[in-house]
Amino acid sequence: MKKIIFLVLLLNISLNYSQDDKVIKSIFDAGFTKSKAYSWLDYLSNEIGGRLSGSYEAELAVKWSKNELDKLNFDKVWLQPVMVPRWVRGPKEFALIETEPGITFNVPVAALGGSVATPSVGIKSNVIEVQSIEQLKELGKEKIDGKIVFFNRPMDPTFITTFTAYGTAVDQRALGALEASKYGAIGVIVRSMTLRTDDFPHTGGLTYGALPVSKRIPAAAISTKGADKLSSLLKIKPDLKFLLRQQCKQMPDVQSYNVIAEKKGTTYPDEVILIGGHLDSWDIGDGSHDDGAGVVHSMDLINLFNNIDYKPKRTIRVVLFMNEENGLRGSLKYKEIADKEGINHIFAIESDAGGFRPLGFSFTCNDSNFLRILEWKKLFAPYFINVFIKGGSGADISNLRKDYNVLSGLRPNSQRYFDYHHTEIDTFDAINKRELEMGSSAVASLVYLFDKYGLND
């Protein structure tokens, strides 16, 4: 009898596994044939376009995504109000290198998000090239005062994950203006955050810390070709001048929204699984990879579940966060309300690393949960999406971490990501339909497993 029970148990386990195999195969089949991700992203990118917080386009994106989610069979779709910053770029920025009066070289620049404007005629001054924030201290005020500081340390190309390479250089963009202003710099130019040599400046956020408005200096990204040009001309003409003109402006905060859709779980409605991306993007380009892809991956979840007729046992929340790029206000507001309402997020996943072929997931969780998750790796092996590593989840969801829950980030191939990130070429034509669809399927498959099995005790 015992033997029979043992056999039945064994059979049951293996049946379960083969069922998971099959369900995940059916999710991927649906992903390649019934996904709405690509056509949704076509609309978001090409009909709405770049959608910085507080912009007309961000408002359109809120309305459009709510409307699309309303067509799926959620129990509830709502807008969660949140006040967001509104920074506007204004007329296209302009910059040139002047080696001597009348001899000039135009270079492509883009104001960094949050930067102050230059005077309307621009700033024009000598340039001091540095490789790091530390170097400012070595040079001191006498060598920096009155000049434009040019941060030119490239991302380190030897890291496999380009997000890590980004981490080796992005302090210059985030903190360069704040730090250089302490030594009397009148402006900052930062080498674009990319591993390519090309003509596209990469915008992105900066912080002035507690610096009063009157002390803030303008900062712009320069394309990598522009940076190489400036650096080589500086070697010949150390006294060359740089002209930067930008008319960006911080406007009063405006009302915006997170877009949330919820489907109650059939068995454990109080256990919530969140999948999200961020609805806002930078204003240049149309934000197809950052983070249009994450938006449509998230929206696609219930579409794929509907297609395979899967009814979640736990409550599913799709959250399209507002203002990831320059404030994280949507993330903070979501957390504030969720805490008030005592929402129990057992699992949250964000897709905010582009629409490229997924390679796996990163996880933030305790060892007990991670060991169990590692058992699922084999279910993703047939799709070569089985890089399962410990690591960060996503900027919008990382504040939902509890000791007992699991956060995750989709990890697509990152090799091309910084070719497009925060530039005018982060556009729909840089998206491959199948790779985008594989992201939807990968996320839906992982959500399926957490929905079915819940957390480890």
Add this chain to the structure above:
Amino acid sequence: MKKIIFLVLLLNISLNYSQDDKVIKSIFDAGFTKSKAYSWLDYLSNEIGGRLSGSYEAELAVKWSKNELDKLNFDKVWLQPVMVPRWVRGPKEFALIETEPGITFNVPVAALGGSVATPSVGIKSNVIEVQSIEQLKELGKEKIDGKIVFFNRPMDPTFITTFTAYGTAVDQRALGALEASKYGAIGVIVRSMTLRTDDFPHTGGLTYGALPVSKRIPAAAISTKGADKLSSLLKIKPDLKFLLRQQCKQMPDVQSYNVIAEKKGTTYPDEVILIGGHLDSWDIGDGSHDDGAGVVHSMDLINLFNNIDYKPKRTIRVVLFMNEENGLRGSLKYKEIADKEGINHIFAIESDAGGFRPLGFSFTCNDSNFLRILEWKKLFAPYFINVFIKGGSGADISNLRKDYNVLSGLRPNSQRYFDYHHTEIDTFDAINKRELEMGSSAVASLVYLFDKYGLND
């Protein structure tokens, strides 16, 4: 004493492993900073271009690659003569759908490689759409005779590896003309082998088997959009006519060459490790992915080894094969001479699956060797290139298989491969520099391990 020996052995093993880690890291570092793959491919693609066997461009590619290999420190670089077929496309093909006299729709077509021409005015006839070669038999001669057969079965999108999806449809291209001619068809149109819906016809080889020249019928690929248009018009107008005009021609065979470079091993010169790709490509596009990438991956090996100052213990042969696309004559000739000379290939790897981000390798070998290879997976895990599966190697090297040796194929991400394969858009701009460089490093790392450890006994 025993204890000490044991500890020394343990230390030795772990030192070895950590050394391999470090060597492979240094190969990847060199790949991202010292690779010549991208600039070589720029030349091969943009200065030489598409290089079908027997063409002027193929001849240039032979000369150029020998010249570049001569600059590296090989012991010997030589040309291995081989007679190759010479098929020429002639003036651009032309096709249209005529639903009624005067109402016509142009559709993009490309003659299949090896196809005969149409008469100079073209062929014009009714069309019969089929989904498979089997369906020809069901329809029989009375429904096919005098018509143009339109093969329209798409590649199955639900396979993760697009090469497998290709396998679900390519029989139509390879055998369609041969089979349709048996039922009196006067021509064949084949839906392009791609998962995309676009305007680019995909050429590729066909066979007429033993069919005498007089019985051969012309065959062309039609773009997927053209195929969809034709199929939908056939539903409304089953008696529409299709006009196809192509002036391609099989010329007499010409002399060409495999390009071979050899560096003698310092310790085991009689054990040969081969790395190769094919130098020829189709004539439309410039063959950047198929197989320019494989050519420069192969050429890059000794460049990377030189950069890390690694001296191979076994003999390294870089072989750039001629005529993979329409005859495999280079492969056959190489094997013939190697057999005559008793060359002992212990390991051979081909890169012929595009220049995309590598995901791993496929291996053809016995279980003993495969088990040992699987131990190396962890060395590739930091690069997410650890899909190690049993499977085919490459068309040019598969005939080098022995019971005891190992053949391998580089396995890049295949999702975008058939967007470009055999089309006019298989061009250099579809290549990402870092992804290409990772291919060089992946191949060099695997060669390093085989060079260091040899085969399992």
